Amino acid sequence: MKEDIFNLDLNQFEVGKPTIERVDFPSFYGLQKVKAPIYVYRASEETSPCVVATSCMHGDEINGLGVTQDLMNSDIKLKKGTLIIVPILNIYGFLNKTRYLPDRKDLNRCFPGSENGSFGTRFAKFVLTNFLSHADVVVDYHSGGVGRFNIPQIRCDLKHNKIEELLEDLSIPLIVNSSLREGSLRESMSKLKKACIVFEGGEGLRIDQTINKYGVNLFKSILAHFDMIDNTEKFNEDKIIIQKTRWIRAKEGGLLLNQAEYGKLIKKGEIIGELKDIQGNLINQISSDCDGVILGMSKTALIMSGDPLYNIGVIGDSPLGDDSEEFYDYFDLDT
Numbered sequence: 001m002k003e004d005i006f007n008l009d010l011n012q013f014e015v016g017k018p019t020i021e022r023v024d025f026p027s028f029y030g031l032q033k034v035k036a037p038i039y040v041y042r043a044s045e046e047t048s049p050c051v052v053a054t055s056c057m058h059g060d061e062i063n064g065l066g067v068t069q070d071l072m073n074s075d076i077k078l079k080k081g082t083l084i085i086v087p088i089l090n091i092y093g094f095l096n097k098t099r100y101l102p103d104r105k106d107l108n109r110c111f112p113g114s115e116n117g118s119f120g121t122r123f124a125k126f127v128l129t130n131f132l133s134h135a136d137v138v139v140d141y142h143s144g145g146v147g148r149f150n151i152p153q154i155r156c157d158l159k160h161n162k163i164e165e166l167l168e169d170l171s172i173p174l175i176v177n178s179s180l181r182e183g184s185l186r187e188s189m190s191k192l193k194k195a196c197i198v199f200e201g202g203e204g205l206r207i208d209q210t211i212n213k214y215g216v217n218l219f220k221s222i223l224a225h226f227d228m229i230d231n232t233e234k235f236n237e238d239k240i241i242i243q244k245t246r247w248i249r250a251k252e253g254g255l256l257l258n259q260a261e262y263g264k265l266i267k268k269g270e271i272i273g274e275l276k277d278i279q280g281n282l283i284n285q286i287s288s289d290c291d292g293v294i295l296g297m298s299k300t301a302l303i304m305s306g307d308p309l310y311n312i313g314v315i316g317d318s319p320l321g322d323d324s325e326e327f328y329d330y331f332d333l334d335t
Contacts, residue, residue: 008130010050010082013042020072025091026126028102028119034092038131039068039085043078049226050082050134053219055141057108057185059093059100063202064141067215074216081228086131097205099145109183112191128188136226137166138189138196139219143211146204147300148308151263152214155198157186158241162195171221171235172199172214173263174295176242176313203299242313246290250275253304254283260310264294272310275303291315 006023013019018041025034053071055064068087076083088094092102101107105120113125132138144150154170155178156163167175178198180187189196199218201211217235224231250256254275266272266288273286286309296311303309 006126006130008038008040008084008134010040010042010047010134013040015042015045017042018072026123028092036086036088036091039072039083039087041076041078041083043082043228044080046080047082047134049080049136049228050084051219051222051226051228052084052086052132052135052138053141054086054089054131054138054185056088056090056094057140057142058106058145059090059096059098060146060204061099061143062094062205063143063207063211064199064215066207066209066212067141067199067219070212070216071219076220076223076229078223078228079230081226082134083223083228084131084134086127089127108185109181111183111185111188132185132189133192135189135194137162137194137222138185139199139222140185140196141199141201141215143200143202143204143206144296147298148296149203149262149299150200150296150311151294152199152201152211153242153295154218155200156196157190160190160195162193163197166195166197166222166225169221169225169235169237170197170239171217171237172239173236174240174242174293174313176245176295200296240293240313240315242293242295242315244314245295246292246312246314247308248272248286248288248310248312250286250303250305250307250309252283253307256298256301256303256309258297260294260297262294262297265292265315266294266312267291286310288312 020039022035023038055068068085090107101120103119110120110124114121153174154172155176158177186196202208221235223229257274260272268291271285271287275283292312292314295313298309
């Protein structure tokens with residue numbers, strides 16, 4: 001990718017003046033320019049601390065776009081440092097309402113990128129160099145995929161010392177301790193010894209105003225942590241930390257009738273849904289095999305055998321006694 005496409009130089013931005021630029025992203029097929037907005041608010045000569053918000057890493061997970069819009073249009077008054085917002089990171093997937101890049105790669109498996117690799121790795125290198133390398137903290141906004149809803153939560157590596165420093169001041173109800181995945185943005189930022197937090201909330205191809213409020217409050221609580229804003233708001237710092245999660249999958253195909261509530265605390269053996277056949281006959285009832293909280297669920301009624309139905313944050317010791325990847329995941333399937 002040509003380096004003259006765009007090069008973010010924070011020294012070119014006027015101190016005290018929020019700026020939105022439409023910048024050239026790398027073209028694909030070599031036929032047209034691809035432009036996307038970038039928001040930069042530099043409040044002091046010293047650019048650090050720098051907090052970066054990104055959304056639409058996956059082009060169909062657009063709820064984060066609503067969060068970043070609210071942030072850009074808010075009355076935030078920075079006292080120091082720099083705020084960078086990239087509302088549509090994967091502009092290519094966004095335009096096509098798909099998760100992936102034009103070369104069918106998942107951008108969040110292409111970091112830290114390469115100047116000589118596939119389009120996906122070259123684009124990841126462009127993103128990391130221009131936007132993310134400036135950051136002290138990155139908040140990457142995601143949602144559930146199409147037909148899957150996630151309640152507001154963050155995923156991060158609690159062993160990372162930069163995360164530990166932030167943890168107490170974060171405004172978010174649920175924190176999932178999530179291991180790092182190879183090629184992910186979180187892994188690359190961790191290697192740079194910088195904090196990266198993934199916010200999860202909402203459903204693919206939808207924007208939920210309630211979810212947005214959680215996303216905005218999370219971001220403002222980070223700014224307040226660094227004393228970048230006057231902390232006039234009372235953030236909710238009560239939180240539950242989840243160390244392990246479990247997918248409940250369909251044993252058979254059918255029509256899903258949900259009986260659960262978002263974020264609901266559930267007990268082992270509690271009925272949370274039913275599967276029925278086309279004639280309306282009960283196939284089976286779906287129950288939880290552990291105590292926990294419902295972090296996400298399918299919004300699709302048409303179910304095939306093996307489809308993920310409910311994502312449970314396990315509370316306490318799991319009764320299953322099996323830590324294999326077959327039974328547990330640490331929220332790394334999608335982010």
